Amino acid sequence: MSATPTLELRNLEVAYTVRGIDRQVLRDVSFSIAPGEAYGLVGESGCGKSTAAFAAMRYLPRNGKITKGSIFFEGDDIVSISEAEVSRLRRSAISMVYQNPSTALNPTIRVGKQIAEVFELNGMSSDEAMTKAQEALTTVQIADPSRVMRRYVHQLSGGMAQRVVIAMALASNPRLLVMDEPTTGLDATVEAEVLDLVRELRRDTGTSVLFISHNLGVIRHMCDRVGVLYAGALVEEGATAELFDNPSHPYTVGLLRCIPRGGLHKSTDRLDTIPGTPPALGTDFSGCVFADRCALVDDKCRSQQPQMVTIAGSHVARCFHSDGAKNLPRSVENISFAPQHDAGASNFGETLLDVSHLSKVFNQDGHKVRVINDVSLRLGVGETLGLVGESGSGKTTIAKLVLGLTPPEEGGVISLDGKGLAQTLNRRDVQDVGAMQIVFQNPDQALNRRHSVTRIVARAVERLRRFSLRNAIERAHELLSGMRVESTLHSVRPVQLSGGLKQRVAIARAFAGAPQIVVCDEPTSALDVSVQAAILNLLVDLQKQDKTSFIFISHDLGVVRYISDRIAVLYLGRVVEFGTSQRVFSGPFHPYTEALLSSVPKIDGSIRKRIPLTGVVPSPSNPPSGCVLNPRCPRKQGSGYESLCESEEPNLTEVEPGHFMRCHIPVEKLKQLQN
């Protein structure tokens, strides 16, 4: 490389001192970012991505230290410089954008003042700084910047807050921007907007970017070059397209295979996983860091540390067997299932759950807020119903209503197997309660941390099936073994389990009462992709085995598409589209679904034309008149139905056999617009 790189890490090693022992988290990491380049770091949680970012800013936590190697910023070693010089760099040359914008901003200072502070630090008068702050907000495309200037953080949406953080980070005109999972907490459509913004700003300013994400699609979309981290070691590096199309380290190959990509469906494909678990923090390795989980491992891998080998051009992989990586044996056999029924067919299975006219009104600061508005859904035996929609669309509330955790408004009917259910949990009998169970998003909160694994599951069996304690424990052990939780782990507390194992325990508990329906509320969104794949496989197996039906809630459209037979798309507490998985994902689309789908960065690098949703989700306390989507609808303008859209709410109508939509624009017209 001819020009001096903006950032260069050379043989960097970082250790954290945990309970008096130094534990190595970065192992001999070297990479460099050229001026104007966007470099992505990917890997699962705990692999050292954030540590690398913090080290690059000399911002390690107090118990972290650089034990070896050097960090060069524009050619100057910044490992040994004084704190004062580090602050000068952070003030003028390096900025950071954090994952959670609401905690990265000060809640007690108005947004304008906060941005202005950055300018004042660089020597501007306060008036000048305020003007500059407003300009900065304009740069990050915030609507009505002068009003936003006077707001506090809690008055901003997540996407707006992240724009403010980006505005602050860019205020000092940095040469390097470190972005640590900048869009992870945001909805898909907002994520897409923020990513577009970052790309545009990068084009305009020529800032170098260190981009950290666990989301391979985002990385593919955003970065020129990518480094893959595993257990603190850089295992593969290369130009983005080359690395994604020709992955040459078994870890990268495995990672890419775990992801439910477009087109995969549970009826025909099983997801591959990476066997085993990542090593604990600070494990010592005599050979390759990935040896324990690698299908290509041999004696050499265990005894000798591999060096980077060149694959093609600048594409390198730290593997002895990089030639064989492409043909890495699958860890999960791909049983090719014959499709059970024609995926596009309209026939519903035997109806198990029938929900009709469900509404829910919450009381918020004295205002009545209708969060669920007249939702009707059907779920067949052994089927999966996917619920998708942005946050605030009412996915989780519907689940709670169905389960009886909160009662619906008058008029809502929930019937199971043709029998109407009581609206609240304590008026349902044991069979009905046991028939519908849930797997929550966050197993840390869903499992009582003071109880043992056996107790958690056995208690559910005891209550729901009226087993004696002895039989309940026996059944609990069977269930846990069925979920592949080893018997040595049955007596431990949840904290001693990994995220994936905790979720398996939660699934075992949900299946304790021999349920007919299990609600899965974002069951894999807190997990790494390899663990996610294993959990999805487990759920599909359970469904095949017991004919269990699922209501599957997720913001990850790839996951929903993979596991669902039918999909309901929700917007502002209303079902806007309902149909088979095949129909909903292949079109014709409801304009909202279309926008949602187009906002997901695709992992194969193909660019879908983005259909933007303008503006923010309106508050359910004051929904727009007419069709609730109309102020943001990408297809309203020029459709010829504008006045109808703005005055009258459309009904959910069957546009094709088994495919329902809530839209005034006729489906033929939509088809035409979408091609």
Place this chain on the structure above:
Amino acid sequence: MNDEKAKLAKQTVFSERLAVLRKNKAFIVGTSILVFWVLSAIFGKLIARYDQDFMDYDAINSPPSLKYWFGTDSNGRDVFSRVVIGSRVIIVISFLATLLGAFVGASLGLIAGYLKGKFDMVLMRILEAISAIPVIIIALLAVAAIGRSSSIITILIIGFIFTPNVARTVRAAVLGESELEYVAAARLRTEKTAHILFREVLPNVLPTLIVEFTVRLGYAIFAVATLSFLGAGLEAGSPDWGTQVADTWSLIFTNIWWPTLFPSLAIASVAVSINLISDALLEVFEL
């Protein structure tokens, strides 16, 4: 990463925390002192060198010596023996009073924090009203109203006074806990409210409760000592530290300091040891 580390730290297993606690200097010093006093409270008569009421008329007001380690009081009684034996009253009463306050307070806090709504509102206002009145004044009023002082009444009064503090602390912890999904999971297997409160939620707020208990215990020691000093706490003539100080403090001006100093030091050492323990617990459990 910082968030992740914090999460990791929170997830450390209980036994690991105990191991950390055992290495904590404040905890070691605090427990050593407290264990000494608890042993005195149990085996006082065996440790004491003389009977608490034995009077040596040849050694009235004699200063500390090899024969009488802490000297003797104006009745010729051995101060060391009286301090050791006197530990029982104060420790037992403080402990029982705190236990009572913790039990009632924790129950109310659990129910208020879980049920929320009107019950919570009304209960918390009542508890706030109670905690507005100073402990000593209530105790003195109660003794005046009943007409005599007794240890049972002291226990009831201190327990009553501590209830609001414990209730408030527990309620705050329960408010957070009851939002967690394991509570919804318990409801989804038809558990009764009592089971959810005491078997599901209580174990998770136990660390908070234990720390609150030790903090209150420290206050209780002072409260009991103060009441008995004022002559309102215990049955007349009991050999407790507060009464000893009350009986002898006027002699300080005649340079006879030992009958006052040693029981005072005893009170201080118990209070300090309990505070050391509660500080250590706070630190280790990150509350």
